[in-house]
Amino acid sequence: MVTLESRRPSNLIAVQRLNYCPFQLSTSFKERLRFSHRNRPIPRFLFLDQPSQVYFPPEREIAANMTVNDLKEDDRSAVKRMFQYVFEAVEAASLGFQVILTEHADIDEEWYQSAVVERWRSGLKLVPADWPSLGNTQ
Numbered sequence: 001m002v003t004l005e006s007r008r009p010s011n012l013i014a015v016q017r018l019n020y021c022p023f024q025l026s027t028s029f030k031e032r033l034r035f036s037h038r039n040r041p042i043p044r045f046l047f048l049d050q051p052s053q054v055y056f057p058p059e060r061e062i063a064a065n066m067t068v069n070d071l072k073e074d075d076r077s078a079v080k081r082m083f084q085y086v087f088e089a090v091e092a093a094s095l096g097f098q099v100i101l102t103e104h105a106d107i108d109e110e111w112y113q114s115a116v117v118e119r120w121r122s123g124l125k126l127v128p129a130d131w132p133s134l135g136n137t138q
Contacts, residue, residue: 021054025082029089036095045098048086052079052105068105079105083112102126 028046035042052068055075068076083105090099107113120126 021051021082022085025051025085025089029093032097033093033095036093036097044096045100047100047102049102050104051082051101052103055079068107080107080109083107087111087115 025048032042032044032046036044055071055078068079071079086099086101090097106116118124
């Protein structure tokens with residue numbers, strides 16, 4: 001395990017995350033594919049939770065109301081390239097590999113839109129508010 005401690009302002013940390021995001025994605029895919037090709041016991045899926053967040057400002061109130069279209073052109077292109085890489089990596093894997101992606105960014109491209117399974121908006125949530133009480137019979 002690696003632990004990093006930073007005494008820098010949060011905007012510098014966000015820049016670091018931005019710089020490492022492509023590296024982290026490619027490393028995650030390559031390690032899983034390498035082990036899969038060798039029939040090692042590693043899950044053949046990768047769960048990605050909002051990888052585009054590094055392109056949004058750190059202020060929660062502002063970022064919550066932003067869409068991909070609100071980003072600068074360079075950032076919007078980077079988000080699109082990142083998702084294209086994910087799609088291409090899964091297709092190239094051809095080993096039953098799956099990516100589960102939770103994301104606020106909504107790319108207006110057919111290849112992206114056709115992969116969207118659910119949109120959790122307007123009260124619809126991944127974990128419904130009443131879920132904890134559903135199993136409670138007491």
